[in-house]
Amino acid sequence: MSREPQVIKLKDYQQPNFWAKKTELTFDLNEDHSLVTSKVHYQHNPGHDRTLTLAGLSLELVSVHLDHEDLNLDAMDYSPEHLSLKDLPDTFALTITTKIYPQKNTALEGLYKSNGKFCTQCEPEGFRRITYFLDRPDVMSEYRTTIIADKSKYPILLSNGNPVDSKDLPNNRHQMVWHDPFPKPSYLFALVAGDLGCVEDEFTTKSSRKIKLQIFVEKENLDKCDFAMQAVKDSMKWDEDTYGLEYDLDIFMIVAVSDFNMGAMENKGLNIFNSKYILANPETATDSDFEGIQSVVGHEYFHNWSGNRVTCRDWFQLSLKEGLTVFRDQEFSADMNSRGVKRISDVKVLRNSQFVEDSGPMAHPVRPDSYIEINNFYTSTVYNKGAEVIRMIHTILGKDAFHKGIDTYFNRHDGEAATIEDFVKAMEDSSGASLKQFTHWYHQAGTPRVNAELSHQDNKVILKLQQRLPMTPGQSDKHAQVIPITTSFFAKDGKAVPFLYQGDTKTEHVLIFDQGEQEFVFEGFAEEPIPSLARSFSAPIHLDYQYSDEQLIFLMTWDNDDFNRYEAAQNLAMSLMKKRQQSPSYELPDEVLTAYKSLLASKTLDPRIKARALSFPSIDYLVSLEQEANIEAIFETRSWLQESIGHSCYQELWDAYHQSHKQDSYQLDAEGIGNRELKSVCLSLLLATGKEDSVALATSLFAKSNNMTDTITALNELSHVNDPRRQDAFKSFYDKWSHDQLVIDKWFALQSSSYHDHVLAHVKDLLEHKDFDLLNPNRVYAVLRQFARANPKGFHHSNGEGYQLIADYVLKIDKTNSHIAAMLANSLSQWRRFDKGRQGKMVAQLERIKAAEGLSKDVYEIVSKSLQ
Ligand code: ARG
Ligand code: ZN
Numbered sequence: 001m002s003r004e005p006q007v008i009k010l011k012d013y014q015q016p017n018f019w020a021k022k023t024e025l026t027f028d029l030n031e032d033h034s035l036v037t038s039k040v041h042y043q044h045n046p047g048h049d050r051t052l053t054l055a056g057l058s059l060e061l062v063s064v065h066l067d068h069e070d071l072n073l074d075a076m077d078y079s080p081e082h083l084s085l086k087d088l089p090d091t092f093a094l095t096i097t098t099k100i101y102p103q104k105n106t107a108l109e110g111l112y113k114s115n116g117k118f119c120t121q122c123e124p125e126g127f128r129r130i131t132y133f134l135d136r137p138d139v140m141s142e143y144r145t146t147i148i149a150d151k152s153k154y155p156i157l158l159s160n161g162n163p164v165d166s167k168d169l170p171n172n173r174h175q176m177v178w179h180d181p182f183p184k185p186s187y188l189f190a191l192v193a194g195d196l197g198c199v200e201d202e203f204t205t206k207s208s209r210k211i212k213l214q215i216f217v218e219k220e221n222l223d224k225c226d227f228a229m230q231a232v233k234d235s236m237k238w239d240e241d242t243y244g245l246e247y248d249l250d251i252f253m254i255v256a257v258s259d260f261n262m263g264a265m266e267n268k269g270l271n272i273f274n275s276k277y278i279l280a281n282p283e284t285a286t287d288s289d290f291e292g293i294q295s296v297v298g299h300e301y302f303h304n305w306s307g308n309r310v311t312c313r314d315w316f317q318l319s320l321k322e323g324l325t326v327f328r329d330q331e332f333s334a335d336m337n338s339r340g341v342k343r344i345s346d347v348k349v350l351r352n353s354q355f356v357e358d359s360g361p362m363a364h365p366v367r368p369d370s371y372i373e374i375n376n377f378y379t380s381t382v383y384n385k386g387a388e389v390i391r392m393i394h395t396i397l398g399k400d401a402f403h404k405g406i407d408t409y410f411n412r413h414d415g416e417a418a419t420i421e422d423f424v425k426a427m428e429d430s431s432g433a434s435l436k437q438f439t440h441w442y443h444q445a446g447t448p449r450v451n452a453e454l455s456h457q458d459n460k461v462i463l464k465l466q467q468r469l470p471m472t473p474g475q476s477d478k479h480a481q482v483i484p485i486t487t488s489f490f491a492k493d494g495k496a497v498p499f500l501y502q503g504d505t506k507t508e509h510v511l512i513f514d515q516g517e518q519e520f521v522f523e524g525f526a527e528e529p530i531p532s533l534a535r536s537f538s539a540p541i542h543l544d545y546q547y548s549d550e551q552l553i554f555l556m557t558w559d560n561d562d563f564n565r566y567e568a569a570q571n572l573a574m575s576l577m578k579k580r581q582q583s584p585s586y587e588l589p590d591e592v593l594t595a596y597k598s599l600l601a602s603k604t605l606d607p608r609i610k611a612r613a614l615s616f617p618s619i620d621y622l623v624s625l626e627q628e629a630n631i632e633a634i635f636e637t638r639s640w641l642q643e644s645i646g647h648s649c650y651q652e653l654w655d656a657y658h659q660s661h662k663q664d665s666y667q668l669d670a671e672g673i674g675n676r677e678l679k680s681v682c683l684s685l686l687l688a689t690g691k692e693d694s695v696a697l698a699t700s701l702f703a704k705s706n707n708m709t710d711t712i713t714a715l716n717e718l719s720h721v722n723d724p725r726r727q728d729a730f731k732s733f734y735d736k737w738s739h740d741q742l743v744i745d746k747w748f749a750l751q752s753s754s755y756h757d758h759v760l761a762h763v764k765d766l767l768e769h770k771d772f773d774l775l776n777p778n779r780v781y782a783v784l785r786q787f788a789r790a791n792p793k794g795f796h797h798s799n800g801e802g803y804q805l806i807a808d809y810v811l812k813i814d815k816t817n818s819h820i821a822a823m824l825a826n827s828l829s830q831w832r833r834f835d836k837g838r839q840g841k842m843v844a845q846l847e848r849i850k851a852a853e854g855l856s857k858d859v860y861e862i863v864s865k866s867l868q
Contacts, residue, residue: 005857009370010316016134017048018088020141025131027111029118029149029193034102034111035062038131039095040141044088052094053084054132055125057110061132062097083132098131105129106775106816114259115218117194118154119272121265124315124374127186138313138417140183147193148175154193156216160184160268162250180268182248183415185311190267192216192255199225203233203247206240211247215278216255224279227290228254231297238298238332243406245305254278254297258741261777261819262378263296266303273300276742276778282666284743286709287673291345294336299329310410313417315374319366319442320420322378323386327394330387338670340562341608347537347563350388351617354380354540355447356624360830361866363445363472367420372861375819381445388540389441393427395484395510395538396438401431437514438482445472448481450513452545456528461489461499463520463531465513467541473868485511486538489522489529494558496532499524510538530554535561542625549575553595562609569599569613574622577637588641593648600652600682607660607674611681616641619792623833631796631834642688650689657682657697666707680713687717699725712746719754726756741778744771748782752791759794760801763787767809774813777820784809788827795827796834800841803828807845810859811852818856825849825859829866843867 021041028035044050059080064071066085077084083096105112110129111120120126128135145159151174157166161180168174197219203211213232215225232252239245249269260274277296280289306328307321334342357363357380364377366386371377394402409418409426420442424435451466465485469478488508489497496507500523511520530551534543547555547568552575555568572592580586599610616638623629646653660675660682683701686694695718702714711733718729730751737743748771751762766772766783773779788795788806795802806827814821831842849855850863 005372005860007370007372008374010314010367011369013314013316015045015048016136016139017045017050018042018052018134019045020134020139022144023141024144024146025189026146027148027191027193029102029147029154031103032101033099034118035097035099036111036131037095037097038133039093040133041093042088042091044090050088051084051086052088052134053082055128055135056081056083056098056132057125057128058100059129059132060099062099063095064097065093065095067092078132096132100130107819108259108261108777108817109819111191112259114257116153117192117196117257118149119194119255119257120189120191120267121261121272122189122267123187123265124318125187127189130189133186135186137185137187137311137315140185140311140415140417142183143178143180143189145178145180145189145191146175147178147191148173149193153195156192156194156196156198158190158192158216158253158255158270160188160190160270162269180249182268182309184268184308185417188266188268188308188311190265190270190272192270192272195219196255197222199229201229201233203236203252205236205246206244207246209246209250211236211249212251214251214253216253217275217279218256221256221275221279224281224284227280227285228278228293228297231294232301234294234336235298235301235332238335239302239305239328242331242335243305243328243403245410247304248309252301254300258778259776261817264300266300266307268304268308271300273297274778276745279742282668282707282709284708284737284740286712286746287668287676289708290668291333291337295329295333298332299325302328302332305410309415310413311417313419315371315377316367316369317419318374318377319382319386319389320418320423322383323366323390324423326383326387327390330391338562338606338608340566341606341612343536343563344566344609344612346384346387348618350380350384350540351621354384355542356620356830357381358385358445358447358472359470359624360832361473361868362826362829362862365443365445365475367442369474373822373856373858375858376822376861385540392441392482392484392539393435393438395486396482396512397427397431397433401433402427404430437479440479440481444469444478444481445475446470446478448483448539448541450483450485450534450539450541450543452531452533452543454528454531454545456525459523459525461522461525461529461531463487463511463522464517465511465520466517467513468516473865480514480516482512482514483539483541485513485533486535487511487520488532488535488561489525490532490555490558491527491529494554496560497525497529508535532559532561532564534564536563537567547571547575549589549592553591556595556599556613562606565609566612570617573616573641577622577634577641580637580640581633588644588648593645596645596649597652600649600656607678610656611674611677614645614681614685620789623792623830626833628835629833631792631838635793639688642685643690646685646688646694650686650691653682653686657686661701663704664706676707676709676713679710683713683717687720695721695723695725699729702729708743708746712750715750719750720756722756738771745778745782748772748779749786749790752783752786752794754791755793759787759791760797760805763794763805775816777817780809780813780820780824784824785827788824796838798837800838800844803842803845807849810849814852814856814859815854818858821856822858822862825862825866829862831866 024039026037102111102113109126147157151172157176159178161178164179165177196216199215201213254271256273256275256278258275264273277293302325306324312320405427408430446469449468453464455462491497498507552568552572559565622634660679698714698717705711718726810821810825828842831839846863
């Protein structure tokens with residue numbers, strides 16, 4: 001870094017000097033460069049200075065007109081990064097022409113080309129790569145967009161809103177005009193031009209308006225859009241049924257592109273997606289791909305209200321739209337599928353990424369106070385912890401008051417750029433409750449630790465809770481938070497005990513735990529019960545309660561909350577691993593094995609809950625719980641647990657596998673998905689034993705599979721095996737699918753996450769493979785992020801070569817796409833959690849990156865904060 005980059009602070013927020021009322025854009029798209037003309041009608045913001053400073057990035061200025069006057073560029077204050085004008089009148093129109101190079105844009109922000117198509121990504125600050133603008137979310141204007149391009153190469157020309165005009169032009173060119181009647185910030189602008197096929201459908205809203213639905217993809221992919229289209233219709237219906245929110249334009253379009261930094265983008269009326277979250281059929285997509293598509297389609301659609309109709313005042317408020325929208329998409333998926341399974345998945349994501357983030361140098365509050373590069377704050381804290389914060393408000397206020405609050409929020413702020421305070425105020429006003437103390441969740445980083453102790457006396461149970469919030473960077477003085485703890489108690493017969501609490505008799509209660517230390521007294525217990533705490537994961541906390549293994553087995557069998565049943569299994573696994581670490585001769589006792597066997601044999605339990613109970617906490621999560629983790633010991637005991645269960649329950653696992661394996665019929669429904677998931681977990685425990693017939697089983701599943709889920713299950717197992725059948729399987733998979741980029745991503749990813757002894761050499765070969773493309777984010781993720789995040793064994797090899805490889809690629813990729821480079825650099829940030837040897841090696845790589853010439857501010861922010 002040549003100079004220290006500027007730190008942006010929330011407390012410095014000021015309104016702009018001018019508002020942009022109307023924006024007229026003309027794009028003249030060409031093969032070498034494109035010309036963009038923006039005519040913006042500005043209005044002075046009373047009481048503010050009369051200087052207008054517009055943001056730009058890598059722009060070439062061609063001309064500027066102030067109303068009708070052609071300004072002399074030599075006398076102007078501008079650079080590729082800004083354009084500034086002084087002493088401006090109350091209202092005026094500013095017309096600016098810029099020259100840009102979409103074909104050379106490898107950052108994939110602003111206007112760029114992907115696979116022959118022009119497309120855009122403007123959130124958060126990509127619009128400034130298109131034209132000089134007040135590129136900030138509180139400046140909302142009405143857009144009219146004209147797109148001009150070659151008619152044969154780009155027959156389809158799309159932008160936000162409704163099409164209002166089209167015509168042919170000389171030289172085989174044509175133009176299309178779009179108008180979006182809803183004022184919006186520049187980050188929601190979108191444009192697409194290309195030769196695309198389209199799948200069309202229709203949705204009738206609750207007020208009987210007919211909405212045209214279109215999904216645009218490359219023509220060879222037209223047969224892979226049905227599932228996404230159904231998800232659009234389901235989302236529209238769900239938002240009407242759940243929140244009374246109706247779609248507002250006459251047309252809703254989605255475009256799938258193969259080069260995209262993130263998952264998808266909610267541009268008004270024209271969502272642009274990473275093709276990974278649209279294209280699917282059972283031959284090419286796994287069950288979890290389908291789940292991902294449904295939730296991302298829902299997520300972007302729900303943004304039409306939570307994000308677009310009501311947007312964010314500044315980027316510190318990002319969780320206002322993202323936390324709320326993640327909560328909305330989680331609930332949508334829960335309603336469409338199994339609620340319990342969905343909750344388990346969401347908590348897994350939270351623990352594996354947000355809890356890890358919260359325990360390291362990048363820990364930040366749901367509403368950060370400062371940033372260097374806002375792209376670094378599209379984090380699991382802002383998204384997933386943000387959603388947990390919304391969920392807690394829902395839990396504390398109750399469903400009805402919550403929905404009233406949402407109504408108030410949208411009614412009050414429709415068409416505005418709002419803040420998190422506005423949201424909280426709407427919730428308070430419509431419920432009458434105070435959320436003052438609750439808002440610490442937005443401002444304090446770190447995962448609270450809650451310690452629980454229970455005592456039984458006479459007829460009473462006393463639950464004593466203590467909370468502690470660990471220190472995080474820049475925050476040492478922490479306040480007690482409001483933590484909802486949903487609680488039940490179970491008796492020895494397996495039933496929930498009705499209890500008396502504050503005058504009511506019930507079997508479940510949401511305790512509001514809002515002090516450092518607090519006691520809750522419940523009556524009606526002849527015997528000491530077993531508590532079931534924080535049911536459905538009622539708060540994003542670490543909960544410590546000293547359960548015995550016997551009690552955990554009891555809860556795993558009897559708890560009627562799916563999540564807590566899973567949680568008991570997780571805690572049991574952790575307790576068994578700890579015992580093994582403490583004494584290397586420890587073996588699983590019969591009671592534990594019997595519990596696993598009867599779980600497998602249960603006729604009533606959802607196969608997916610069985611599967612989750614038999615999958616154990618991730619290495620990353622286990623590491624994040626320690627001060628200085630002994631990663632070798634964690635690997636060793638985790639493998640021991642899998643292998644012991646595999647050996648001792650071999651027959652039961654074998655039987656459960658075969659019962660779930662419905663060879664000839666494939667169904668994409670709860671039963672089919674459940675069977676495939678259970679089958680996969682059984683197979684993995686069978687292979688943990690290394691027995692020959694388990695390898696043969698995986699080989700035969702691979703050979704006979706008629707769907708991608710089973711194929712990937714088998715190939716994943718074979719990827720860890722040191723055997724010629726591994727190579728054969730990867731080769732035949734490649735030969736079959738080499739034409740399909742998304743499927744080949746899986747081929748890359750499975751080799752990168754393999755626990756094969758030579759994985760580093762394999763990854764280096766993959767990086768040299770003819771299909772590897774450093775400019776394609778999905779491919780970089782499949783190889784490098786997969787290695788750094790999903791292969792702790794390879795990445796954390798004690799020789800440090802994994803760290804060196806990632807650092808090499810951070811530096812390489814930073815030259816073309818700093819956003820992706822920063823995400824990769826982040827995998828080195830957790831160095832403090834490891835032993836001294838690994839710490840030194842990780843720090844050396846961070847230092848090497850930091851010292852590099854011409855580093856982006858994205859990567860600079862990650863590495864400098866990691867080293868602090
Ligand atoms: N708003 C998008 C979503 O949540 C994410 C876009 C983020 N893009 C970025 N370059 N950081 O779906
Ligand atoms: Zn979002």
